[in-house]
Amino acid sequence: EAGVAQSPRYKIIEKRQSVAFWCNPISGHATLYWYQQILGQGPKLLIQFQNNGVVDDSQLPKDRFSAERLKGVDSTLKIQPAKLEDSAVYLCASSSAGTSRNAGQFFGPGTRLTVL
Amino acid sequence: GENVEQHPSTLSVQEGDSAVIKCTYSDSASNYFPWYKQELGKRPQLIIDIRSNVGEKKDQRIAVTLNKTAKHFSLHITETQPEDSAVYFCASGGYQKVTFGIGTKLQVIP
Numbered sequence: 349e350a351g352v353a354q355s356p357r358y359k360i361i362e363k364r365q366s367v368a369f370w371c372n373p374i375s376g377h378a379t380l381y382w383y384q385q386i387l388g389q390g391p392k393l394l395i396q397f398q399n400n401g402v403v404d405d406s407q408l409p410k411d412r413f414s415a416e417r418l419k420g421v422d423s424t425l426k427i428q429p430a431k432l433e434d435s436a437v438y439l440c441a442s443s444s445a446g447t448s449r450n451a452g453q454f455f456g457p458g459t460r461l462t463v464l
Numbered sequence: 465g466e467n468v469e470q471h472p473s474t475l476s477v478q479e480g481d482s483a484v485i486k487c488t489y490s491d492s493a494s495n496y497f498p499w500y501k502q503e504l505g506k507r508p509q510l511i512i513d514i515r516s517n518v519g520e521k522k523d524q525r526i527a528v529t530l531n532k533t534a535k536h537f538s539l540h541i542t543e544t545q546p547e548d549s550a551v552y553f554c555a556s557g558g559y560q561k562v563t564f565g566i567g568t569k570l571q572v573i574p
Binding site: 389391392403404406439450452453454455456 | 496506513565
């Protein structure tokens with residue numbers, strides 16, 4: 349089966365600019381996650397969708413980050429304006445997990461963001 | 465929220481030896497404990513998971529044990545090989561959501 353797709357793979361921007369990332373999950377996976385992974389650390393959950401609804405966005409810096417998952421499939425994550433500390437790899441993952449079912453997550457290749 | 469502690473942060477073993485990585489969690493309601501392997505510059509990949517109704521699970525050279533009373537779980541890799549070198553993340557959670565540990569960098573020395 350096709351894996352999780354993300355684009356772009358790399359992005360370099362200056363601080364205060366805006367940037368957007370795109371994710372296409374594995375077909376049929378209802379749950380979609382966006383993580384931020386800073387070098388040397390574990391993935392930190394930013395936002396989680398179940399279909400097109402938000403399940404958890406408690407760690408999303410809402411003053412600058414936004415995300416949407418229209419139609420419950422593809423998702424976009426936006427940062428506006430970017431700060432130096434946003435430099436990280438942004439990972440998208442999807443899962444067949446549901447409200448009463450555990451399942452592992454499948455990760456995309458990530459987008460490496462560098463903010464100068 | 466859930467807090468996951470993982471140790472050691474780095475681990476070096478000789479090829480052929482065993483490696484053990486340990487994690488503790490805080491939320492007694494957690495019922496799902498996956499482990500991910502992340503090679504340098506690549507995405508995390510699920511290597512094994514265990515649910516709270518099971519105490520141990522094995523898949524070839526890797527095994528995971530869970531002690532719900534003590535709220536800790538461990539990853540065991542036997543007969544380590546150079547290709548096992550990577551960062552390993554434990555995670556803990558319930559349905560849908562998991563919290564990741566900080567990772568263990570495993571180096572297998574040929």
